[in-house]
Amino acid sequence: MGKRVGMEVAIASAEAAALCKFDVAAVYPITPQSHVAEHLSDIVADGRVDASFITVESEHSALSAAIGASATGARVVTATSSQGLLYMSEVMPIASAMRLPIVMLIANRAISGPINIWNDHSDIMPMRDTGWISFFAENGQEVVDMTIQAFKVGEDRRVMLPVNVNMDGFQLTHMVEPIIMPDQEEVDRFLPEYLPYATLHPDRVVSMGTLGMPEIYAEAQKSKDAAIVNSKKIILAVWKEWEKQFGRKYEPIQSYRTEDADVALVTMGSIGETAEIAIDELRKQGVKAGLLKIKLWRPFPFDELRAAVKGIRVLAVTDRAVSFGGPGGPVFSEIRSALYDVPKRPKIVNYIIGLGGRDVHVEDFIDMVRRAAKGKLPEPYEFYGVRG
């Protein structure tokens, strides 16, 4: 049986990877991910997992080493944040194109400049189109659960894709939270041994990372797109299995008090817990408010979104990243596009919040919902609370 522990979430994410008995960790430390890197290193040095820890000289090398290790059939974990993730960006689409089920723990942090080490989602958003499955955790428990689920989803022969688990830097990574840590026997029962589709081996010749001429490149991209689109079925099945075994339910979009909601907020990541408190408060004040929390960012859960917004008059989408000169934050433009063909769609407004670690309080969400209820903001997207 799992044990309830009080543990820093960064440490817990590394512990979850250890429960998955990774073979290789290739990690370069960066705030606020450093405790993940250090703890993975400790786990290997203490011999708790029969694994290699590759001390690389950069994030570009970290992911490159992870790809090489994964191609030999190893179960591989890596972790990064912010500039480190951007430095990995050249290698990101290669990992997915080679269909290698690497798991990456991302401590989400703002990108420079100005230099800022605090939390928002501007690091992962530019990685949206690299072909990785993206989970967004709301709390420490979800970080642990999603890390274990990530290996199972990614390694499934019908998926074979890398998975990143997003946890908000500091807000999650540096919090000590009560977490039910599954035990080894439970994880072994849930996560089968990794049986790779193909491995680099001198006796069985295979070429990976091949050249794709104009005659084949489009077909290669289509096959990668089909893989990530089809992965949703497997993600849903793995989450069902998780719920059955561990009793904790996972959904691509988790609805909170939306049954009769008139106005609903949309959040991703840890900020959803603050938003829940705001919804409860608004309900007490007689406002029919609800909340949609996105847990699966890629593949995007279109059907679940359309079902979740039924009956909602106004949707206030929050974004924790900016698309400069674009149509609004990345989550907003995604959602607005997803609902374009729905005849009875809600009005959709966009608040850009919590940039570079700026706190967003319960009262802020209450204010956002109250103003959104009018159905229109003065601007197409609003930098909420910005001075000036």
Place this chain on the structure above:
Amino acid sequence: MTEKKWPETWQEVNPGCMVFRPGSASEYHTGSWRAKRPIWENEKCIKCGVCNIYCPEGCVTEVADGFFEANLDYCKGCGICAHECWPAAIKMVNEEG
């Protein structure tokens, strides 16, 4: 059944575009890219083998009597052999048409 040069549909693409047949890249003849071909004047050649060493394609090989030749299936016509040949025994000549 003869193997197709390219998968015809996206469904036929192996996961990760993996190729399970060794040496299949040699079936792609990069010589079709060539605009100029190297011609050796063997009377100037001192058989030093610099052309063989510098050829980035590895397609210049030693033939009978110790002279050198490019395999035109793979020679891209880059001209590095001609540039490096210090007795100037290699000339780059335009391909016809």
